[in-house]
Amino acid sequence: MQRDQNPKRPTMGDVAALAGVSRKTVSRVFNSEATVGEDLVAKVRLAASQLNYKMNLVASDLRRSNGRPSTIGLLIQDVSNEFFANIFRAVEDVAESYGVTVLASNIDEDAEREHRLTSQLVERRVDGLIIVPSGNDQSYLAHEQRSGTPFVFLDRPPQLLRADTVLSDNEEGSFLGVRHLIEHGHRRIGFVGEPPAYSPARQRYRGYLRALQTSNIPIETQLISRDLTTEDDAQQAVIEMMSRSVPPTAIFAAQNRLTIGAVKGLREVSMEYSIALVGFDDFQLAYLLQPAVTVIAQDPLAIGKLGAELLFRRIQGDASPANTHIVSTLLITRGSGEIMAPPAHR
Amino acid sequence: MQRDQNPKRPTMGDVAALAGVSRKTVSRVFNSEATVGEDLVAKVRLAASQLNYKMNLVASDLRRSNGRPSTIGLLIQDVSNEFFANIFRAVEDVAESYGVTVLASNIDEDAEREHRLTSQLVERRVDGLIIVPSGNDQSYLAHEQRSGTPFVFLDRPPQLLRADTVLSDNEEGSFLGVRHLIEHGHRRIGFVGEPPAYSPARQRYRGYLRALQTSNIPIETQLISRDLTTEDDAQQAVIEMMSRSVPPTAIFAAQNRLTIGAVKGLREVSMEYSIALVGFDDFQLAYLLQPAVTVIAQDPLAIGKLGAELLFRRIQGDASPANTHIVSTLLITRGSGEIMAPPAHR
DNA sequence: GTGAAAGCGCTAACAT
DNA sequence: ATGTTAGCGCTTTCAC
Numbered sequence: 001m002q003r004d005q006n007p008k009r010p011t012m013g014d015v016a017a018l019a020g021v022s023r024k025t026v027s028r029v030f031n032s033e034a035t036v037g038e039d040l041v042a043k044v045r046l047a048a049s050q051l052n053y054k055m056n057l058v059a060s061d062l063r064r065s066n067g068r069p070s071t072i073g074l075l076i077q078d079v080s081n082e083f084f085a086n087i088f089r090a091v092e093d094v095a096e097s098y099g100v101t102v103l104a105s106n107i108d109e110d111a112e113r114e115h116r117l118t119s120q121l122v123e124r125r126v127d128g129l130i131i132v133p134s135g136n137d138q139s140y141l142a143h144e145q146r147s148g149t150p151f152v153f154l155d156r157p158p159q160l161l162r163a164d165t166v167l168s169d170n171e172e173g174s175f176l177g178v179r180h181l182i183e184h185g186h187r188r189i190g191f192v193g194e195p196p197a198y199s200p201a202r203q204r205y206r207g208y209l210r211a212l213q214t215s216n217i218p219i220e221t222q223l224i225s226r227d228l229t230t231e232d233d234a235q236q237a238v239i240e241m242m243s244r245s246v247p248p249t250a251i252f253a254a255q256n257r258l259t260i261g262a263v264k265g266l267r268e269v270s271m272e273y274s275i276a277l278v279g280f281d282d283f284q285l286a287y288l289l290q291p292a293v294t295v296i297a298q299d300p301l302a303i304g305k306l307g308a309e310l311l312f313r314r315i316q317g318d319a320s321p322a323n324t325h326i327v328s329t330l331l332i333t334r335g336s337g338e339i340m341a342p343p344a345h346r
Numbered sequence: 347m348q349r350d351q352n353p354k355r356p357t358m359g360d361v362a363a364l365a366g367v368s369r370k371t372v373s374r375v376f377n378s379e380a381t382v383g384e385d386l387v388a389k390v391r392l393a394a395s396q397l398n399y400k401m402n403l404v405a406s407d408l409r410r411s412n413g414r415p416s417t418i419g420l421l422i423q424d425v426s427n428e429f430f431a432n433i434f435r436a437v438e439d440v441a442e443s444y445g446v447t448v449l450a451s452n453i454d455e456d457a458e459r460e461h462r463l464t465s466q467l468v469e470r471r472v473d474g475l476i477i478v479p480s481g482n483d484q485s486y487l488a489h490e491q492r493s494g495t496p497f498v499f500l501d502r503p504p505q506l507l508r509a510d511t512v513l514s515d516n517e518e519g520s521f522l523g524v525r526h527l528i529e530h531g532h533r534r535i536g537f538v539g540e541p542p543a544y545s546p547a548r549q550r551y552r553g554y555l556r557a558l559q560t561s562n563i564p565i566e567t568q569l570i571s572r573d574l575t576t577e578d579d580a581q582q583a584v585i586e587m588m589s590r591s592v593p594p595t596a597i598f599a600a601q602n603r604l605t606i607g608a609v610k611g612l613r614e615v616s617m618e619y620s621i622a623l624v625g626f627d628d629f630q631l632a633y634l635l636q637p638a639v640t641v642i643a644q645d646p647l648a649i650g651k652l653g654a655e656l657l658f659r660r661i662q663g664d665a666s667p668a669n670t671h672i673v674s675t676l677l678i679t680r681g682s683g684e685i686m687a688p689p690a691h692r
Numbered sequence: 693g694t695g696a697a698a699g700c701g702c703t704a705a706c707a708t
Numbered sequence: 709a710t711g712t713t714a715g716c717g718c719t720t721t722c723a724c
Contacts, residue, residue: 009493052489052493054465054468054469055469056408056469056471057466057469057470057471058404058407058408058470058471059408061404062402062404062405062408078435079425079431079434079435080428080431080432080435082426082428085425085426085431086426088425089424089425089426089452092451092452101449101466101470102449102450102451103447103448103449104448104450105438105448106435106438119400120403120447122400123400123401123402123403124403124404124447125402125403125404143398147355147398260631260634263634264634283631284629284630284631285606285629285630285631285634285635288606288609288610288631288635289631289634289635290636
């Protein structure tokens with residue numbers, strides 16, 4: 001930063017000199033402080049545009065001590081996943097309405113990166129931080145929190161730290177998705193999910209169990225695969241399930257990439273039209289696949305918006321106890337989830 | 347920024363006092379300057395960790411005048427589009443290898459936003475800026491450029507400004523896509539594209555024309571739709587084309603969202619298996635649609651990486667003339683583009 | 693309403 | 709190898 005290249009950048013002092021006023025007056029004009037006479041405002045603006053002056057927000061940030069925020073940090077897992085891309089959009093929109101710059105980075109489910117990037121953002125003295133955490137211990141942030149930097153967590157709760165959190169209604173969404181399958185006559189419902197280390201995965205599994213129990217359907221562990229992380233994992237898991245002596249008549253996939261894997265698996269055994277499928281979390285083109293995929297949609301825009309609003313409330317001094325907020329999910333029926341169970345299996 | 351909350355943050359002075367050394371020594375330790383004795387390094391580190399000290403990069407940036415960069419800006423159209431999300435990832439990777447923070451924002455094809463966000467980033471004194479421009483006049487950046495801030499443009503060339511640029515091989519990619527259709531017996535090939543105001547759209551159209559001319563196929567204006575921006579636009583355009591007395595036997599869609607619209611259009615008239623389709627720019631799940639969609643794939647990761655590397659070269663003082671770099675495209679055959687023309691039409 | 697002086701936290705330039 | 713002094717560009721504080 002501050003590479004002094006060719007013609008050095010004009011400073012407030014330069015503008016002040018040209019306009020024949022003090023630096024402070026220029027400062028007031030650029031901060032719209034209203035207590036400056038119109039004639040002076042005009043003079044300052046003229047001088048500034050003649051010099052092509054742009055205020056240096058870095059210097060401004062250094063000295064400023066009033067509460068007005070200037071930057072917030074955002075750590076998400078991966079913008080390539082539309083769920084996180086939408087969170088980014090929502091946070092950016094709110095930040096922009098406050099005139100605040102967003103520093104966004106991808107964590108990639110890497111706890112070490114989470115540490116490193118958080119640290120970098122704190123060194124940049126962001127006024128607050130929104131995190132989709134990867135690690136399973138956020139106690140390392142306690143000190144920053146006490147130093148006055150507010151944190152908000154999205155999608156997954158922080159561990160060993162109290163902070164505002166915004167989550168999807170994972171358990172209920174999952175429950176509704178599985179119940180939807182049960183309502184279509186299914187009693188043998190396969191579960192395809194991420195490892196339980198990941199908190200939403202645990203909740204979605206809980207919803208699956210509750211739906212079965214509510215309908216007095218026995219849990220069959222051969223129909224449950226809980227350690228899948230990639231599309232391929234899910235595809236294989238589904239193929240394997242379908243090759244069992246008594247295969248499931250429906251599948252619930254607990255994450256969007258796993259859902260895609262499940263689609264591929266079902267196609268590979270040519271059962272995409274006979275086995276029902278409901279996925280958790282929507283994805284682009286789900287409606288164009290054949291059959292179109294029924295999903296429990298999350299609302300990443302709402303999650304990001306709410307998270308950002310909570311953060312700004314904290315930045316503005318809200319000191320009420322940290323809270324967890326739940327954003328509801330929505331069942332979108334498109335075909336794959338409405339395939340009826342064969343009569344024999346009812 | 348700098349909200350002085352509860353326990354004020356420790357400064358270098360505090361660490362220096364506790365360690366019994368000068369501030370400059372602490373500075374040297376935190377900048378890994380090597381000319382500090384091991385014993386002092388240890389003392390400083392101990393004091394810093396006792397105070398939970400984190401360096402203030404804002405202050406550091408303000409004073410520093412050596413060439414070492416600290417932040418770069420990135421303005422893309424929309425992270426929700428995977429093409430731009432991948433550019434973001436690639437730029438971030440390169441920046442991280444330099445220890446540089448990325449400030450990324452979405453422009454949304456809005457020239458006014460482009461101005462505003464660029465201005466904000468310049469005010470933050472980013473060390474360089476990577477832009478996918480929306481407006482049709484970037485001359486407003488000439489002053490910044492002369493002040494020493496390097497700019498690199500991606501996907502679309504800047505207008506009324508000279509700067510490094512990285513583009514896809516739009517014309518050639520388009521040419522190859524259309525030639526692929528011709529090789530499958532097609533002579534009536536519909537074109538579905540974005541408005542010519544958008545430079546890649548012009549180039550892709552040019553590739554389409556050249557492919558036809560090369561094969562001595564007459565241009566039929568009824569088969570050409572060049573003012574489409576949304577999925578729906580493309581869908582309607584395709585439906586309309588297919589309802590003509592002599593409809594096309596193949597369609598070339600010049601952008602990924604338009605390709606999706608074309609798929610929907612063909613399905614609506616139940617011709618997705620009889621009309622060939624090639625799309626420009628790949629998209630997730632293209633391979634899962636039925637028929638799977640043949641595309642000319644761009645390489646957003648390569649574009650982003652090259653763009654970032656060019657920028658860092660400039661930041662490090664490279665003053666050679668600005669250059670335009672072309673990243674090649676790749677034909678990926680998946681089925682929709684290999685549908686043969688009916689014999690009658692050959 | 694406007695200005696002068698001091699200072700934010702750090703690093704450059706120059707000692708020693 | 710370490711310290712001292714000055715100053716980055718702005719805003720605060722307080723004076724007028």
